[in-house]
Amino acid sequence: MTQTAPPARPRLRLKVTPAAQTHLRSGHPWLYESSVKSQNRPGEAGELAVVLDRQERFLAIGLYDPLSPLRLRALHVGSPVTIDAAWWAEHLDTALARRDGLFDEYTDGYRLINGESDLWPGLVLDRYGSTLVLKLYTAAWFPHLKMVLELLSRRFPDYAVVLRLSRNIQPLAAQFEFGGPGFGNSGFGGPGLHDGQVVQGQLEGETVLFSESGLRFEADVVRGQKTGFFLDQRENRRKVEALSQGRRVLNAFSFTGGFSLYAARGGATSVLSLDLSQHSLAGAKHNFALNPELVQVGHQTLQADVFRWLQEPQESFGLIVLDPPSLARRESDRAAAIAAYGTLAEDAVRLLNRGGILVSASCSAHVSEREFYAAVRGAVQRSGRGSVELETTGHAPDHHATFAEAEYLKAIFIQVF
Incomplete structure (x- = not known):
């Protein structure tokens, strides 16, 4: 008997309050649960949801999180755009280029992605020498983690990557089912994530050394506050x-x-x-x-x-x-x-x-x-x-x-x- 693939679900679409539309147009990246008037179907964490204006035209697209009062984190506002691998790669390179020339060889500890302000809402990436610390503040990133690590592995092939998770999403991370091949070049894969997990490369111990203005510091990237420093x-x-x-x-x-x-x-x-x-x-x-x-x-x-x-x-x-x-x-x-x-x-x-x-x-x-x-x-x-x-x-x-x-x-x- 021939099996047919289940029909594709329609794009998740949200209708929001006039005030929320104004905030999105002005550049504010957050849409709260109380601002959502209706949606065409239930959504899952990490789905790309479209926000419609009062004429039901495209207004914005962002990461949807049904488990958070902050229901959507905007990725793009304005004309319709396709969010695909090339779009993510371009926005990563833009964030990295923004740091070009800020630091000399005496400083190798600094922020590479600053969340919403770099159009990576709810995600922070810090560098400590040859270690990257990726901190997530929303479960909406879980389905996209493999893509993020693949982008990082191409730009930082010899770096270890440590995953840090905001406390409120750690229980959800432990339950998340990934499946498929391992992530990045670490062989990591399978069910569940935890705070402080090495998801790419190798890390010796829980601390790493880095330089700032020629001074040497130690960062506890696995258990320390923020991302370690x-x-x-x-x-x-x-x-x-x-x-x-x-x-x-x-x-x-x-x-x-x-x-x-x-x-x-x-x-x-x-x-x-x-x-x-x-x-x-x-x-x-x-x-x-x-x-x-x-x-x-x-x-x-x-x-x-x-x-x-x-x-x-x-x-x-x-x-x-x-x-x-x-x-x-x-x-x-x-x-x-x-x-x-x-x-x-x-x-x-x-x-x-x-x-x-x-x-x-x-x-x-x-x-x-x-x-x-x-x-x-x-x-x-x-x-x-x-x-x-x-x-x-x-x-x-x-x-x-x-x-x-x-x-x-x-x-x-x-x-x-």
């Missing part, structure tokens, strides 16, 4: 280096000592790395050991709650870096986070000697630049000390942001007298 603060670390000559430096929320190493190379008389995590402080010590030329600078680590420690009597410093983790992970945290930024700055200013410099940073997307800068400036004003605002900074060029929700990083440099 905070690459987005690179330019601010360079600025701290230029300001550290002859100063006693405190690096609060130090993580593995990124700002500390730059301050030491910049001529700091001493550097104190302060963090609640003993594991992070051990990483800071190890990073200093990777750079023996910094041995002449007195580097100490201290495990403590930064908020409490700053409120206790301490010796003064010539430069203090405040770089806490996100204090507002959701909109409901925003008011408390703004108050916390002000408290941190107020307590830090009390520990600055005359002419000392405060460097305060925020990675909380729910706190705007205006709100964050106002909190820090207000704290300095309340101290009654004279001050000069040196500069404010935003995203590093390899972490460029093209829409409001992607603009999370901001920092302010203030000198007090």
